[in-house]
Amino acid sequence: MTSRPLSLTERKALGAWYTPLSLVRPLIRWAVRSPREHVLDPAVGDGVFLAEAARLIRALGGVPRGQQLHGADVNPDAVAMTRHVLAEMLPMQELPEIRHADFFDIDPPSNLFSDSNFVDAVVGNPPYIRYQSFAGPQRSAALGRAAAQGVRLTSLSSSWAPFVVHAASFLNTGGRLALVLPEEIVHATYAAEVRRFLRDRFQTVGVVRFESHLFPETQTRVVLLVADGKDVPPLGQLRLVSVRHPEDLGDLQELLDSSEYFAPGVEPEKWETSFHDDAAGLVDQLKRADLLVPLRRFGKAGIGFVSGANDYFVLPPSKSRERGIPARYLVPAVISAKFLAGAVYDEKDLRRMKGDDAQCLLWTGGGASLAQVSAYVRDGTRKGIHRRYKCRVRDPWYIVPGVVKPDAFLTYMSDEIPRMVLNRARAACSNTLLAVTLAGISELAKPAFVCAFYNSATMLAAERTGRRYGGGVLKLEPSEADRLLVPNPGVLRKTVFGGQLLTRVDTLLRAGFPVQALFAVDEVLLRRVFGLRPDEISLIQDARRARREARKRPSVGV
Numbered sequence: 001m002t003s004r005p006l007s008l009t010e011r012k013a014l015g016a017w018y019t020p021l022s023l024v025r026p027l028i029r030w031a032v033r034s035p036r037e038h039v040l041d042p043a044v045g046d047g048v049f050l051a052e053a054a055r056l057i058r059a060l061g062g063v064p065r066g067q068q069l070h071g072a073d074v075n076p077d078a079v080a081m082t083r084h085v086l087a088e089m090l091p092m093q094e095l096p097e098i099r100h101a102d103f104f105d106i107d108p109p110s111n112l113f114s115d116s117n118f119v120d121a122v123v124g125n126p127p128y129i130r131y132q133s134f135a136g137p138q139r140s141a142a143l144g145r146a147a148a149q150g151v152r153l154t155s156l157s158s159s160w161a162p163f164v165v166h167a168a169s170f171l172n173t174g175g176r177l178a179l180v181l182p183e184e185i186v187h188a189t190y191a192a193e194v195r196r197f198l199r200d201r202f203q204t205v206g207v208v209r210f211e212s213h214l215f216p217e218t219q220t221r222v223v224l225l226v227a228d229g230k231d232v233p234p235l236g237q238l239r240l241v242s243v244r245h246p247e248d249l250g251d252l253q254e255l256l257d258s259s260e261y262f263a264p265g266v267e268p269e270k271w272e273t274s275f276h277d278d279a280a281g282l283v284d285q286l287k288r289a290d291l292l293v294p295l296r297r298f299g300k301a302g303i304g305f306v307s308g309a310n311d312y313f314v315l316p317p318s319k320s321r322e323r324g325i326p327a328r329y330l331v332p333a334v335i336s337a338k339f340l341a342g343a344v345y346d347e348k349d350l351r352r353m354k355g356d357d358a359q360c361l362l363w364t365g366g367g368a369s370l371a372q373v374s375a376y377v378r379d380g381t382r383k384g385i386h387r388r389y390k391c392r393v394r395d396p397w398y399i400v401p402g403v404v405k406p407d408a409f410l411t412y413m414s415d416e417i418p419r420m421v422l423n424r425a426r427a428a429c430s431n432t433l434l435a436v437t438l439a440g441i442s443e444l445a446k447p448a449f450v451c452a453f454y455n456s457a458t459m460l461a462a463e464r465t466g467r468r469y470g471g472g473v474l475k476l477e478p479s480e481a482d483r484l485l486v487p488n489p490g491v492l493r494k495t496v497f498g499g500q501l502l503t504r505v506d507t508l509l510r511a512g513f514p515v516q517a518l519f520a521v522d523e524v525l526l527r528r529v530f531g532l533r534p535d536e537i538s539l540i541q542d543a544r545r546a547r548r549e550a551r552k553r554p555s556v557g558v
Helices: 008-014 021-031 048-059 076-087 136-148 160-168 192-201 252-257 278-288 317-323 347-355 371-382 446-453 456-465 478-483 500-510 514-529 534-552
Strands: 039-041 069-073 098-100 119-124 171-182 202-210 222-230 237-243 260-262 292-294 300-303 330-334 361-363 408-411 420-423 433-437 485-487
Touching (some): 021 119, 021 171, 021 222, 021 252, 039 048, 048 069, 048 076, 048 119, 069 076, 076 098, 136 160, 160 171, 160 192, 160 222, 192 202, 192 222, 222 252, 278 292, 278 456, 278 485, 317 371, 420 446, 433 478, 446 485, 446 514, 456 485, 456 514, 456 534, 500 514
Parallel strands (some): 119 171, 202 237
Antiparallel strands (some): 202 222, 237 260, 292 485, 300 433, 330 361, 408 433
């Protein structure tokens, strides 16, 4: 190949900054998911994205074909370089046609690329030309392409912004963007329209920021943008995460799954998350030392029972007596986190609920042959309970499935902190709570584990893993709870954590002092067991508090 390398001046004029493999490979592994994928790089540069896509297609058991790989570039040397790179990998008859063209001159869908009008993934590192140099007919064409997709960009927009919008128009339904972009996307005022567009058109949008400067020859920091599920509802989920270096990316999807989450309709003022600070580094260090481990290693979080009509199936004691439903068909049940005041739910708590005549007895549907129970079934039919959604799909409609008595409850929605509650009353819970089974922990060790759960490192991990909703609520879905970093039961002394300390934590929680409960456990777990210094513990405590305060700040509605 005889193409000469571009000078620094030429690269700046073209916005051409070639991408290291440490960024390309995680993006391609995330974007290319089957050997049949069609992949487009609209600004091929040195061809590295398409080359990695071809390698992955082959690794997935496919034979990369020319009609699967599509590319263009305004720079003829980049086109020649990409053709050369792919010629060394693919048979001559399978070489893709890399077009020498300005991407903004190509109409979507475009037969310039192949007989397939749309692609499954758009990947690459779009040209970055600041608005001062991004002028004339090229800017007019670019802004026109964005406007065609409903995005009105100002004259202050740099070239990457219309590029992202135009690129999305080449995607199939369900398609994906995986791009290296300037950090302007997370904070620039002119980029707000691009941010809105992405959340309006993709099921999930993720941004990965870096503490390190990846392109030292420029003044521009970069982020990774991944947008999945074009036009596949529910639209608008947002995930934000920061890492130190590209080497910390690992599995990009797993990283995103454990990142800060914003539900559809909840918009942060800027798409920024704190850099991978020292506190987060300490948590990762504890994970590498196997002191903090994912809950899924020895436990499982699931949803509680779904009755379809708690007002009918979960009875206060007075109603169960009035209707004559035998106790053998009733299961103690918790249907709200408000009934879980401490770290333990025991017989005293259940008796208190019964004394208050609270809804705490689940009728599971048994005993329908008895006259008094049969009368209750007929009463439910008269009230139309059998026509409610979850009821009408059951046969018979009044049998409640999925009733388990978990080892512990975990709050599904949390304010200050998520709370795990030891289930000593052997009660069931509704799907307003998570039901946690701890099959990998002995019965004697379960109290110690629940006590040790209340530490600031686990709570910081929860802030990173959980989803941020309107009003500052932190939500943990079952899959996220399974990934939550919790103390390794193997390092806990049952006599320390399961005795007086558990009682103290329970008392503090019931009195409304959750942070003091964390501090009590931190002193024992983080300092004495894990060996962290006081200043390191303070870092973790401060980071947890800062993240909690950030989630409680009002969001800007979309």
